[in-house]
Amino acid sequence: xxxxxxxxxxxxxxxxxxxxxxxxxxxxxxxxxxxxxxxxxxxxxxxxxxxxxxxxxxxxxxxxxxxxxxxxxxxxxxxxxxxxxxxxxxxxxx
Numbered sequence: 001x002x003x004x005x006x007x008x009x010x011x012x013x014x015x016x017x018x019x020x021x022x023x024x025x026x027x028x029x030x031x032x033x034x035x036x037x038x039x040x041x042x043x044x045x046x047x048x049x050x051x052x053x054x055x056x057x058x059x060x061x062x063x064x065x066x067x068x069x070x071x072x073x074x075x076x077x078x079x080x081x082x083x084x085x086x087x088x089x090x091x092x093x094x
Contacts, residue, residue, distance in 0.1 A: 023076050023077050024044070024045050024046070024047055024048040024053070024074060024075070024076065025042055025043065025044050025045060025074070025075055025076070025077070025079065025080060026042070026043055026045045026050075026053040026054075026056075026057055026071050026072075026073070026074045026075075027040065027041070027042045027043075027071070027072045027073055027075075027079075027083050027087070028040070028041055028042075028043065028057050028061075028068060028069070028070060028071045028072060029068075029069040029070050029072065030061050030066040030067060030068050030069055031066065031067050031069055032065055032066055032067070033067075038069075039066070039090050040086055040087055040090065041087050041090030041091065041093060041094070042080065042083050042084070042087045042090070042091050042092055043057055043060065043092065043093075043094050044092060045057065045074065048074050048075075048076070049074070050071060050073075050074045053071055053074045054068065054071045057071055057094075060094045061094060064094065
């Protein structure tokens with residue numbers, strides 16, 4: 001019985017960790033050249049590690065012809081509302 005309860009507890013912790021990772025977002029600045037275009041955006045990322053988020057954001061932007069300039073921050077859902085107006089059409093676009 002203890003083994004079953006321990007297994008259930010571990011499974012619950014793993015699923016909680018996965019749910020928390022799914023609620024991570026990054027705000028970033030990007031550019032396109034010729035002609036120069038800049039934008040600020042917010043993107044959902046797979047984890048709350050800024051280094052990994054930079055790689056993920058850069059890869060997604062590159063497929064649309066954008067170059068990542070900087071990941072400003074990585075945050076949870078509580079930071080979405082305050083960034084929505086500034087991100088405009090690039091709010092959760094990629």
